[in-house]
Amino acid sequence: MDRKTGIAIGELSRRTGCNVETVRYYERIGLLPQPARRGRYRLYGTEDVARLAFVRRARELGFALDEVRTLLGMATDGQAACADARRLAETHLAGVRAKIADLRAIEVALAEAVQRCDAGEAPGCPLIETPSCPFCQAMGKVRRAAFGGWGRRR
Amino acid sequence: MDRKTGIAIGELSRRTGCNVETVRYYERIGLLPQPARRGRYRLYGTEDVARLAFVRRARELGFALDEVRTLLGMATDGQAACADARRLAETHLAGVRAKIADLRAIEVALAEAVQRCDAGEAPGCPLIETPSCPFCQAMGKVRRAAFGGWGRRR
DNA sequence: GCTTGACTCCGTAGTCGGTACAGACGGTAG
DNA sequence: CTACCGTCTGTACCGACTACGGAGTCAAGC
Numbered sequence: 521m522d523r524k525t526g527i528a529i530g531e532l533s534r535r536t537g538c539n540v541e542t543v544r545y546y547e548r549i550g551l552l553p554q555p556a557r558r559g560r561y562r563l564y565g566t567e568d569v570a571r572l573a574f575v576r577r578a579r580e581l582g583f584a585l586d587e588v589r590t591l592l593g594m595a596t597d598g599q600a601a602c603a604d605a606r607r608l609a610e611t612h613l614a615g616v617r618a619k620i621a622d623l624r625a626i627e628v629a630l631a632e633a634v635q636r637c638d639a640g641e642a643p644g645c646p647l648i649e650t651p652s653c654p655f656c657q658a659m660g661k662v663r664r665a666a667f668g669g670w671g672r673r674r
Numbered sequence: 675m676d677r678k679t680g681i682a683i684g685e686l687s688r689r690t691g692c693n694v695e696t697v698r699y700y701e702r703i704g705l706l707p708q709p710a711r712r713g714r715y716r717l718y719g720t721e722d723v724a725r726l727a728f729v730r731r732a733r734e735l736g737f738a739l740d741e742v743r744t745l746l747g748m749a750t751d752g753q754a755a756c757a758d759a760r761r762l763a764e765t766h767l768a769g770v771r772a773k774i775a776d777l778r779a780i781e782v783a784l785a786e787a788v789q790r791c792d793a794g795e796a797p798g799c800p801l802i803e804t805p806s807c808p809f810c811q812a813m814g815k816v817r818r819a820a821f822g823g824w825g826r827r828r
Numbered sequence: 829g830c831t832t833g834a835c836t837c838c839g840t841a842g843t844c845g846g847t848a849c850a851g852a853c854g855g856t857a858g
Numbered sequence: 859c860t861a862c863c864g865t866c867t868g869t870a871c872c873g874a875c876t877a878c879g880g881a882g883t884c885a886a887g888c
Contacts (some may be wrong), residue, residue, distance in 0.1 A: 530835065540836085541876060549874095560837055569731045581780050585874070613784040623770055626735050630767040639759040654768040666866075684864065694865085699846060713854080714866055739845070 526556065526563035536572045543572065551575060551589055583612060680710065680717035690726045697726065705729060705743055737766060 533540045546552045552572065555562045571592070578588045587608060594605050687694045700706045706726065709716045725746070732742045741762060748759050 528836075539876080542874085545875065561884095562836085579874090582777075583783060602791060606788055609784055609788050609791070613781065613788060616777055616781050616784060620774060620781065623736075623774045623777065627767065627770050627774065630735060630763055630770060633761055634763050634767060636834090637756060637763070682865075691845080695847060696845085698867090703845095715854080716865085733845090 525558060527569075529562050529564070532569060532572065535569055536576055538572055546572070546575065549585070549587060551592070561596050576627050581612070582616060583608075587612070609649045679712060680719050681723075683718070686723060686726065689723055690730055692726055692730050700726070700729065703739070705746070707740060730821050735766070736770060737762075741766070787802045 527535075529540050529543055532538075534545060538546075543552065547554065552568070552575075555564050555568060557563060559610055574592070575588055577584075578591060583591065590608060594602075681689075683694050683697055686692075686696060697706065699746075701708065706722070706729075709718050711717060728746070729742055732745060733739075737745065744762065745759055748756075758810060
């Protein structure tokens with residue numbers, strides 16, 4: 521499969537770092553268009569590579585597939601769409617910051633638990649039976665900010 | 675259902691902040707033991723409340739259910755188990771830190787994208803068609819640290 | 829021409845950590 | 859008696875993939 525006829529799904533996968541199975545999945549859910557075919561085999565061009573690369577970058581930034589779909593949809597009509605994209609990105613950014621705050625609280629609590637464990641404050645560390653377990657105590661400290669779920673990011 | 679006979683699942687839910695459905699789910703996957711019953715109704719005691727509270731705290735810290743199971747399993751035999759728990763927590767802490775690093779990179783990239791959008795560097799912001807889209811460019815910057823998936827945390 | 833091995837096809841089921849719903853039953857207050 | 863809440867079991871669904879089975883296809887080497 522050469523330059524003129526396009527590339528196969530494996531090559532697309534290699535170029536974008538996106539799993540073959542995932543490419544087919546994206547196609548199935550309509551995130552990627554139905555590609556050309558040679559026989560039963562999918563054939564991709566440079567535009568497909570660009571589109572998929574964009575999807576991957578957006579996913580890396582933590583956008584949900586539906587948001588990626590929206591971003592892709594905006595690609596058609598200039599100026600106004602850019603404002604929409606900006607808005608979406610801004611909302612998303614707020615989410616990312618909330619998530620970081622959550623994780624920092626978790627980090628502090630975990631670090632404290634480990635440190636207390638090292639100090640050997642509670643011999644026996646029964647974790648549940650007694651409330652003297654440093655681990656349990658440190659674990660009690662986290663309070664999450666209100667920020668809804670994130671899909672699994674590889 | 676009073677103090678002597680134990681509390682119902684709804685009350686347990688209220689006390690631990692854990693959804694009723696989730697309690698039953700935890701029971702189904704063996705994370706919580708089969709509770710006593712009065713008729714068909716589940717009855718819980720203070721020990722159940724403590725155990726579930728522990729599970730919730732561990733989940734808030736981002737431990738996977740399997741890890742929580744392990745932590746609970748360690749609750750039986752003192753000193754050595756504490757060391758194991760510490761190790762698990764430490765590994766987990768490293769993961770949390772990697773995740774924070776990932777998110778900070780994402781944060782920077784997103785903030786930059788939004789800012790560039792404001793500056794109006796690329797009129798029309800076609801997102802995909804041209805590589806001049808500030809959004810696309812900013813999106814190209816993220817490189818994730820190697821840290822595997824996180825379950826959805828409410 | 830034939831074999832080998834890599835690649836691709838499609839469809840289905842599993843993952844994780846729950847959530848949501850349907851339809852039945854139990855307990856109590858008015 | 860009726861209304862209404864809580865609880866019961868079982869199943870299906872979510873997002874974002876991943877894994878697998880069993881077949882077909884392609885190019886290269888012998």
